[in-house]
Amino acid sequence: MIMPLAKDTGAPEPTTQGPRLGLRAASPFVLHRGVQRVDVDLGSRAYPILIAEGLLRQAGSLAAEKVPPGRVAVITSPPIAHHYLEGLLASLREAGFEPHPILMPDGEAAKSFSALEPALCAMAGAGLDRRSAVFALGGGAIGDAAGLLAALFMRGIPYVQIPTTLLAMVDSSVGGKTAINLPQGKNLVGAFHQPGLVIIDPATLATLDDRELRASVAEIIKYGVISDPALFDDIAGGCPQDWAPIIRRCCEIKARVVEQDEFERKDVRALLNFGHTIGHAVEASAGYGGWLHGEAVALGMVAAALLSRAHAGLSPSDESRILEAIARHRLPTHWPELDPAKVWEIMRRDKKFRAGRMRFVLADRIGHAFVSESPAESDVRDAIASLARKLR
Ligand SMILES: NC(=O)c1ccc[n+]([C@@H]2O[C@H](COP(=O)([O-])OP(=O)(O)OC[C@H]3O[C@@H](n4cnc5c(N)ncnc54)[C@H](O)[C@@H]3O)[C@@H](O)[C@H]2O)c1
Ligand SMILES: [Zn+2]
Missing domain, CATH: 3.40.50.1970 (Rossmann fold)
Structure with missing residues (x-):
C-alpha cells in the first residue's frame, strides 16, 4: 500500500470551498448490516x-x-x-x-x-x-x-x-x-x-453497458498495479459476483492517496496516473467515437508496463500478468491503427510534460509504483510504437 509520510496539512483551503455551512458534523451513521x-x-x-x-x-x-x-x-x-x-x-x-x-x-x-x-x-x-x-x-x-x-x-x-x-x-x-x-x-x-x-x-x-463496465476495469487493474497485489489478483481472475468488496478496496486506495495529496501538489496523487500519460494521448488521437477512456488506459498500461520492465526492474512475469489481466477483460493490448507520431505530438503538448522531461508512473512490481523521469524520449516513442504491434 502507498503509505507515505505526512498528510497535506500545509495546504490552504480552496477558495471555492468555504466553511461547510449547512453540513452537519460527522455523525455515527446508523448503518444496516452489510454496508x-x-x-x-x-x-x-x-x-x-x-x-x-x-x-x-x-x-x-x-x-x-x-x-x-x-x-x-x-x-x-x-x-x-x-x-x-x-x-x-x-x-x-x-x-x-x-x-x-x-x-x-x-x-x-x-x-x-x-x-x-x-x-x-x-x-x-x-x-x-x-x-x-x-x-x-x-x-x-x-x-x-x-x-x-x-x-x-x-x-x-x-x-x-x-x-x-x-x-x-x-x-x-x-x-x-x-x-x-x-x-x-x-x-x-x-x-x-x-x-x-x-x-x-x-x-x-x-x-x-457491458463495454462501459469493462473499460472501468482498467482503473481497477491500475489500483492493483500501483498499490494492492491482492486486488490485482482478484480482478485478474475476472469479474466478481459481488462488486462491493472490490469497489471498497479501490475507494480505500483512492482515499489514502487523496488524504496525502488532496491538491495534487506532491507525487502521491500522480501515482493514479499509471497508464494515463500515454493512455490520454492514445484516447485523444483516436478522437470522438474511438476508445473509451478505460480502453485507452489499458493501452497506456501496456506501454507503462514495458517502460517499467526497462527502467524500473519490473519482472517479465509481472509484465505478462498485467497484459493478461487486461486481455482477460477484453480490453485492448495493442492497436494496429495507432499513429505513433500523432500520439507523441499530443503527449508533448500535455500539461504533464514538464521542463522537457516526461514524468512517468512506473511499477517495480505489481503492488508498488513511483514517479520516474528516467525513460528518455526515444524509450517513450518506442513504447508507443510497440502498441501498434501484437508482441505477445
Ligand atoms: N473527478 C475525477 O477525479 C475523475 C476521475 C476520472 C474520470 N473523471 C471523468 O469522468 C468522466 C467519465 O465518467 P464515466 O466513465 O462514468 O462516463 P459517463 O459519466 O459519461 O457515463 C457513461 C454513460 O453511461 C450512462 N450511465 C451511467 N450510469 C448508468 C447506469 N447505471 N445504467 C445505464 N447507463 C448509465 C450515462 O448516461 C452515459 O451515457 C469523464 O468526463 C472524466 O473526465 C473524473
Ligand atoms: Zn482514468
Missing part, C-alpha cells in the same frame, strides 16, 4: 463513502445525517433518470427533503459552460440557498459537472455523490476534483470541492 464504509480523512472536509447493494433506497435517510432537510437539487441526465431518478426522489422526500431534479445533457456534453448556466439558473429558480445541497446521480461526467455546480453556486454548497458507473464508483466520485471541458482540452476548468458523502449502490451497475 461497507470507507472514510476519507481530510480534517474539516472529511466524509464517508458508503457501499452496499440497494443503498440507493436509503439515500435520503443517509443524506439526512449530513445535510439538513430542505430544498436540494438532484443533477442527472435522461438515461440515468430513466432508471434511478424516481427511486432517489422518493427516498429523499421520505427523509424530509424537497428535491428538485435538474436534467443535464448526457455524457461529456454535461461538462460545458453551456450546460452549467441553465442548471445554475434552475437551482436559483427552485429557490436553493446556501443551506441547500446538490445530489449528483450518474457517472463521472454528471459527477464532475454537479460537483462544479455545487462549488460555484453561492460560492460553494455541499454535495452528495451517487455514482452509477463503475468508473465513478472506483474513481471520480471520490477525491473532490470537479471540472468541465474547453474546446482546447478536457477538465481545463474546475475546482477542488470535496463531497460531503458518497453513496455507492453497485446494483445500479446492472443497467450499465
Whole structure:
C-alpha cells in the first residue's frame, strides 16, 4: 500500500470551498448490516463513502445525517433518470427533503459552460440557498459537472455523490476534483470541492453497458498495479459476483492517496496516473467515437508496463500478468491503427510534460509504483510504437 509520510496539512483551503455551512458534523451513521464504509480523512472536509447493494433506497435517510432537510437539487441526465431518478426522489422526500431534479445533457456534453448556466439558473429558480445541497446521480461526467455546480453556486454548497458507473464508483466520485471541458482540452476548468458523502449502490451497475463496465476495469487493474497485489489478483481472475468488496478496496486506495495529496501538489496523487500519460494521448488521437477512456488506459498500461520492465526492474512475469489481466477483460493490448507520431505530438503538448522531461508512473512490481523521469524520449516513442504491434 502507498503509505507515505505526512498528510497535506500545509495546504490552504480552496477558495471555492468555504466553511461547510449547512453540513452537519460527522455523525455515527446508523448503518444496516452489510454496508461497507470507507472514510476519507481530510480534517474539516472529511466524509464517508458508503457501499452496499440497494443503498440507493436509503439515500435520503443517509443524506439526512449530513445535510439538513430542505430544498436540494438532484443533477442527472435522461438515461440515468430513466432508471434511478424516481427511486432517489422518493427516498429523499421520505427523509424530509424537497428535491428538485435538474436534467443535464448526457455524457461529456454535461461538462460545458453551456450546460452549467441553465442548471445554475434552475437551482436559483427552485429557490436553493446556501443551506441547500446538490445530489449528483450518474457517472463521472454528471459527477464532475454537479460537483462544479455545487462549488460555484453561492460560492460553494455541499454535495452528495451517487455514482452509477463503475468508473465513478472506483474513481471520480471520490477525491473532490470537479471540472468541465474547453474546446482546447478536457477538465481545463474546475475546482477542488470535496463531497460531503458518497453513496455507492453497485446494483445500479446492472443497467450499465457491458463495454462501459469493462473499460472501468482498467482503473481497477491500475489500483492493483500501483498499490494492492491482492486486488490485482482478484480482478485478474475476472469479474466478481459481488462488486462491493472490490469497489471498497479501490475507494480505500483512492482515499489514502487523496488524504496525502488532496491538491495534487506532491507525487502521491500522480501515482493514479499509471497508464494515463500515454493512455490520454492514445484516447485523444483516436478522437470522438474511438476508445473509451478505460480502453485507452489499458493501452497506456501496456506501454507503462514495458517502460517499467526497462527502467524500473519490473519482472517479465509481472509484465505478462498485467497484459493478461487486461486481455482477460477484453480490453485492448495493442492497436494496429495507432499513429505513433500523432500520439507523441499530443503527449508533448500535455500539461504533464514538464521542463522537457516526461514524468512517468512506473511499477517495480505489481503492488508498488513511483514517479520516474528516467525513460528518455526515444524509450517513450518506442513504447508507443510497440502498441501498434501484437508482441505477445
Ligand atoms: N473527478 C475525477 O477525479 C475523475 C476521475 C476520472 C474520470 N473523471 C471523468 O469522468 C468522466 C467519465 O465518467 P464515466 O466513465 O462514468 O462516463 P459517463 O459519466 O459519461 O457515463 C457513461 C454513460 O453511461 C450512462 N450511465 C451511467 N450510469 C448508468 C447506469 N447505471 N445504467 C445505464 N447507463 C448509465 C450515462 O448516461 C452515459 O451515457 C469523464 O468526463 C472524466 O473526465 C473524473
Ligand atoms: Zn482514468
